[in-house]
Amino acid sequence: MEKSIYNLVDTHTFQxxxxxxxSGISQTLPFHTFGPAKRHDFIIHFVLSGQGLFFVEDQQFHLNSGDAFLIRPHETIFYQSDIKNPWSYAWISFNGTQAAQIIEELSPFKNHQQIFHSSNNDQYLNLIAETLNLSDASPxxxxxLNLIVNQLLLQLSKENVPYQAPAPSFKGSRLARFAREYMDNHYEQGxxxxxxxxxxxIDRSYLSRIFTSNFSMSPKAWLIGVRINKASELLQSQQLTIEKIAEMVGFNNVAVFSRAFLKITGETPSQYRKQHKRLRTTQVAVSEIQNLINAAKPVRRTT
Structure with missing residues (x-):
């Protein structure tokens, strides 16, 4: 599991x-993955160190320190840290009636861009670090926090990023893509x-072959990944029973769900829920936030 600190606004007072x-900061372990999943809001990740792979819809990107990637609402995404040089990143999620317009017209992500490289990721890291100290849930x-998001978007609008054509579309099997989309849309049905x-x-064995050759994982692994990631989201945001969450993500047996969750995350559902509550910044000292920031930053050498 990744080591992370995060802040979350559960209920919004203002429209x-x-x-x-x-928002948060994470220092991942080798081969740490998130997804496949769809999010409801915009999320920007800023890679602080290391390397990783970002997959979104029909595009795939190999990212390094200084890169940033955008998750748009309702896009199927998957990302994975490098096995030899796992990445650390800071992230922030936001939305609003003007969010899409700002992203698509003023940010480096306009013209359907999914990534960009910044020469100064520290400016974004500093803003995200500020959000981690504002976790008292007061108006x-x-x-x-809303002001900080606006400041971050303003900084993005000042990035002098040359236009780049969108990455080539996925060239693999259309059947593999249809299978992925079917699982993304129907996983909760068991x-x-x-x-x-x-x-x-099509034949099941043929599906497994073409899916694995296109996505470097079996369809079974993808389906379980979708379910576990949705379950992890529910464990953090809802007070539902573990049995109910297992049912909601397509498991008909809570013991099977718990074993699958443990295998992927390294924790039982109960442990995961307790751990992520503990890492909310309402219960984390400022020094711990700074230690994680320092650990996540790349080491700059003069030789």
Whole structure:
């Protein structure tokens, strides 16, 4: 599991045109993955050190320190840290009636860009670090968090990034893509890989071969990944029972769900819920935030 500290606004007091949702800093372990998943809001990750892979819809990117990547609402995404040089990143999530316009017209992500490289990631890291000290759930802190999001978007608008054509579309099998989309849209119904094969009118073993060759993981692994990531989101944001969450993400047996969750995250669902509550910045000292920031930053050498 990654080591992370984060802040989250559970309930918004104000109806703002740009509003803060959550933010954090993570230092990942080798081969740490998130997704496949879809998010409801904008999220920007700033890579502080290391390397990783970002997959979004039909595009795939290899990213390094100084790069940033955008997750747009309702896009299927998947990202993974490098096995030899795992990345650290800071992230911030936001939304609002003006969010899409600012992103698509003023930011380095305009013209359908998914990534850009910044020569000064520290300016974004400093703003995100400020958000981690505003976790008392007061209206004043919420206003300050919304202001920080606006400041960050203003900084993005000043980035002098030359236009780059969108990355080439996915050139693999259309069947593999259809299978992925089917699982993304129907995972909560308790479907199996056999059900996916039947829906596409192809043989299960053939589906497994083409899916694995295109996405470097089996369809079973993808389906479980979708379910576990949705479950982790629910464990952090909802007070539902573990049995109910297992049912909501497509498991008909809570013991099977718990074993799958432990295998992927390294923690049981109960441990995961307790751990992520503990890492909320309402219960973390400022010194711990600074230690994680220092650990995440790349080491600059003069030789």
């Amino acid at each position: 703002a045109s740009i509003f803060y949702i959550f 004043q802190s919420e206003l300050q 479907i199996s890989v056999t059900d996916v094969a039947h829906a596409l009118n």
